[in-house]
Amino acid sequence: MKKRAISILCITALVFGLTACNVEKTNEKNIENLNKNMNNLQYGMYNNALVSGGQISQAVDLYGQSVSIIVHTGINKEGFYVKTSNCFVIKEEIAIEGKNCPMVPVSKITEDTTENQPFHVNPTGAFNSKLYKDKKGEVRIIEFTQNINGH
Secondary structure (H helix, E strand, C coil): CHHHHHHHHHHHHHHHHHHHHHHHHHHHHHHHHHHHHHHHHCCHHHCCCEEEHHHHHHHHHHHCCCCEEEEECCCCCCCEEECCCCCEEEECCEEEECCCCCEECHHHHHCCCCCCCCCCCCCCCEEEEEEEECCCCCEEEEEEEECCCCC
């Protein structure tokens, strides 16, 4: 009888222990996903939105150390990377780490007020913004494309 009781206790402890481990792993995964979502929320205003050129400068100041920022203007349709610490490129709608991102200093987009310059960002211009995420779902690129028609 004692052996049976001990066996039942051992089995119960084993089942409880496995369940507790699974709950802990699930909680860790939930917390990890919550942190990722919280980090991505900060970029929400650039998620398929219409923004001004002035907001591009703000994005560079706020997020330039954590994401790549690509700008396409009416004159420079190919686009350019604003000098940031990261180099991510777009491949099939996914952000992947790149090696050679031709960086333009921030001063070129903010201080050069000559409108025909290839890196000039008109602070009152209208730009469509788009976010690109990596395979883990983290925002890695904010892309701005000047909307010539203003829509």
